[in-house]
Amino acid sequence: MNLKPETFQRIDEVITHYPVKRSATLPLLHLIQEDAGHISDEAITWIAQKLELQPINVLEVVTFYPMFRRAPIGRRHIKVCRTLSCALSGGYKTCETFEKEFCTHRGEISPDGEVTVEFVECLASCGTAPVVLIDETLHTKVDATKAKQLSDQIKAEAAARK
Amino acid sequence: MPAPAQQRIIFQHIDEPGYTNDIECYLRNGGYEVLKKSVARPPADLIDEVKKSGLRGRGGAGFPCGVKWGLVDRKSGKPIYLIVNADESEPGTFKDRYIMHQDPHQLIEGTIISCFANNVKQAYIYIRGEMPEGARILEKAIAEARAKNFVGPNILGTGYSCEIYVHRGAGAYICGEETGLIESLEGKRANPRIKPPYFPAVLGLYQCPTIVNNVETLCHVRYIAEHGGEAYSKIGTPGNTGTRIFCVSGHVQRPGYYEFPAGTITMGQLLNDVCGGPLPGRTFKAVIPGGSSAKVLRFGERYKGKRKVGADMVDYDWGVEDVPMDFDSLAMIGSMGGSGGVIVMDDTVNMVEALANINAFYSHESCGQCTPCREGSLWMKKISARMVHGDARPQDGALLKSVADQIPGRTICAFGEACSWPTQSFIIKFKDEFDAYSEVKKTLPADRRVLV
Ligand SMILES: Cc1cc2nc3c(=O)[nH]c(=O)nc-3n(C[C@H](O)[C@H](O)[C@H](O)COP(=O)(O)O)c2cc1C
Ligand code: SF4
Ligand code: FES
16 A cells, blocks of 8 residues: 555554454545545555455445545545535535536536535534535535635636646 | 523633633633542542433433433443544534534543543544544544543543543444444444344443433533532423523524523524524524424414423413423424424425425435335435426325335334434425425526525
């Protein structure tokens, strides 16, 4: 497995948190996904070996939990809340705005590789609806105007990198 | 009657200017003093205080916390685990988020006190995966508390040791259900376990006795340890003691979180006085009082019956606005207080579309073990989505309800009830809208707000 030395360190640390190694399955998947971007076949076999499990024990976990992915996504991950309180405040419009801004569809990587826009279920911030989680940062009251602003910001950051 | 004043015992410091989530700030505000006093007491005393307090769990079911602790198998010789349920994923609920982000040490202090009371040596905080920042804040706070000897080996020189680790979920709602959570913490799919025999208090994490409590519940324990169970039981009303945090979202002027003594505020006071009433030019149509699975209430309907007030039985005749916001009153009128998530819908909402949104949620989140739940939630989603996006038929309401009616009582966990209650209640209470949807749909403006 090709991971940062720091990731290996954190993996060895987190396994000590549990009396039973298997419990470290989710933490290991998180750490590897954060480092590698997604969960490859190699990662599944590697985790299974590390935790003395069968690969199927890891694969069944990966396929159960929506946050784990088997394929790469765009550079930024835009998760728009789809659930009732956000929808009541225009969440669908918010999602559409992001899709339009990046010429993409839900669940796909945008043509410029910059973002993947997705709908997710309630993010537990319904009082500030509609909400959007971009990578690890929660944005509140994201109406269409604010979605446009956030998109512009992402585009500007992408341009600065080039 | 005007609304009573808020009484913030759990949210005391939330949004307070200058209040930060580091340990220095917490200590300046008297933090960990309660822990110091608690570890000098016999653990059984602390359990007694919690029993006396009447504290009911804030995760959804409202089960008495002291009773739950009393059920723990202490004779098996196995270690006892405590899990903090920080999965907060019932739509409409957003209180635990603020505790963890803004006042994490309150939770850690409450957790260690609860661990000490129950002779727990290892606790886990199971936080939902979509709160990466919350997980980092908690990890930092635990490290700070460990450095000050409030967590870890030989706490405050008492010889008592207890570790807390943060464990992140990965986007599955069912991890909030306590036995699903336990499976998930064991590194598996979050398939809830069947009870009996898998009551967490006896056969929980690693088949050991396990206490699962909600984030907010454990903060109440800290307060109870400080002020005593007796004093706590005087806040609120008998049977519904302490304060309740309401998370109000949807169509009101001022959505947000509000903490009141339990049972002292009515729905009308909460929505009109506290939250500023409906948006300009609109009227309230419906409200879901306790997270999206709670049965919907329709403005204009009346609830009648007899209820106990002190020693007497008295008649009540309430509209939605008159209902006191406590576990028992909401249960009496056929809904529930649940997690305190109040979702408000005004007259711009079409109830078929709102239900279709809710059904999409439950169908996405069913773990799939039980056929009635897996298939039922899927078909409720498909039918309601078809009504909105394809053909709607006058008999669809009845069809939806017939699917919903076949789920509850036939599943492993309470998700079966949770996913059928919205459909059942929407169709009973808004039958007119379901019956007429096929016609009404033709006249709805093309640019209206999309809900599903
Ligand atoms: C489908 C389902 C989802 C649940 N989600 C949560 C949740 O997100 N957070 C929570 O604290 N409790 C949740 N619960 C309730 C827990 O199973 C459990 O009763 C609770 O954590 C106990 O804590 P308490 O007694 O302190 O309330 C859920 C229950 C069910 C059936
Ligand atoms: S009721 Fe639904 S969520 Fe619960 S165990 Fe059965 S299939 Fe899973
Ligand atoms: S409904 Fe969007 S955060 Fe809860």
